[in-house]
Amino acid sequence: MPATIVAGNWKMNTTLEEARELAEGVRSLADNTGGVETILCPPAISLSAVKEAVSGSTVKVGAQNMHWEDSGAFTGEVSPAMLVGLCEYVILGHSERRQLFGETDAQINQKVKAAFRHGLKPILCVGETLEERESGQAREIMARQVMSGLDGTVGLDINGLVVAYEPVWAIGTGQAATPDIAAEIMGGSILEALHSLFGPDADDIPLLYGGSVNVGNIADFASQSCIHGALVGGASLQAESFMEIARLAGVAKSGNS
Numbered sequence: 001m002p003a004t005i006v007a008g009n010w011k012m013n014t015t016l017e018e019a020r021e022l023a024e025g026v027r028s029l030a031d032n033t034g035g036v037e038t039i040l041c042p043p044a045i046s047l048s049a050v051k052e053a054v055s056g057s058t059v060k061v062g063a064q065n066m067h068w069e070d071s072g073a074f075t076g077e078v079s080p081a082m083l084v085g086l087c088e089y090v091i092l093g094h095s096e097r098r099q100l101f102g103e104t105d106a107q108i109n110q111k112v113k114a115a116f117r118h119g120l121k122p123i124l125c126v127g128e129t130l131e132e133r134e135s136g137q138a139r140e141i142m143a144r145q146v147m148s149g150l151d152g153t154v155g156l157d158i159n160g161l162v163v164a165y166e167p168v169w170a171i172g173t174g175q176a177a178t179p180d181i182a183a184e185i186m187g188g189s190i191l192e193a194l195h196s197l198f199g200p201d202a203d204d205i206p207l208l209y210g211g212s213v214n215v216g217n218i219a220d221f222a223s224q225s226c227i228h229g230a231l232v233g234g235a236s237l238q239a240e241s242f243m244e245i246a247r248l249a250g251v252a253k254s255g256n257s
C-alpha cells in the first residue's frame with residue numbers, strides 16, 4: 001500500500017514573509033495528520049525559508065518546477081543541483097507549465113530523469129483538457145503522458161516517484177472531478193501504463209488526485225482504493241484547511257485499508 005500523501009502547490013502565491021508564516025502554521029498542526037505525509041511546495045524563492053520553518057517536523061518540502069540541466073545559460077531557471085538539500089520533492093509537468101509555458105512531454109521526461117539522477121522525488125502531473133475529455137481521448141492521453149514522462153526510467157531507482165492526476169478542467173474551477181471519474185482514469189489507464197513500465201512495483205507508487213480539492217470532498221477521493229492522497233492548490237494557502245484535508249485523507253485511507 002503506497003503512503004498517503006497530501007501536497008500543497010502554492011503556485012505563484014505568497015511573499016517570502018507570507019510563505020514563512022504559512023509554513024509555520026502548517027508545522028504547528030503537523031501532529032494532527034495521523035501519519036499522512038504532507039509536502040509544501042512554495043515558490044522557489046521561498047524554499048529555503050520554508051525548509052527552515054518546518055525543520056525538525058514531519059512536513060516535507062517540494063519545488064514546483066526545475067530545469068533538467070545542472071547549470072548553464074538558462075536565465076531565470078532553477079537547476080536540480082540547486083534544489084538538492086533544499087527540498088525532497090519536485091512537481092514536474094504541471095498543466096500550467098504545459099499550457100502556459102509550452103512544456104512538452106519530451107522536456108518533462110528530461111526533467112523527470114534529472115530528478116532521479118539527483119535523488120529528488122518527482123511528482124509527475126498528468127491531466128486532460130475538457131476538449132480532450134469531451135472528444136473521448138482522456139484515457140489515451142493519460143496513458144501517453146505517463147509513458148512519455150517516464151520514458152527511459154525503467155531500471156532506475158524510482159523510489160519516491162509520485163504521479164498526480166489533475167484534469168485541467170477541474171483545476172482552480174471549484175468543479176472537482178467526481179471520485180468515479182478520477183478512479184476510472186487513475187485505477188485504469190494511469191495504473192495500466194505504470195504496470196507496463198514497472199510491473200508489480202507500480203503498485204507502490206502513490207497516485208494523487210488534484211483539481212479543486214477541499215475539506216468537503218477529500219474523503220470521497222481518498223476513500224477510493226486507487227487514490228492515495230491529493231495535490232492541493234487553492235486550499236493549501238491556509239494552514240488549517242490544508243492540514244484538515246491531510247487529516248481527512250488519513251481517516252479515509254485508514255477506513256479503506
Ligand SMILES: O=C[C@H](O)COP(=O)(O)O
Binds near residue numbers: 009094166170213
Ligand atoms: O497543483 C494543484 C492543482 O493545480 C490544483 O489546484 P486547485 O486545488 O486550486 O484546483
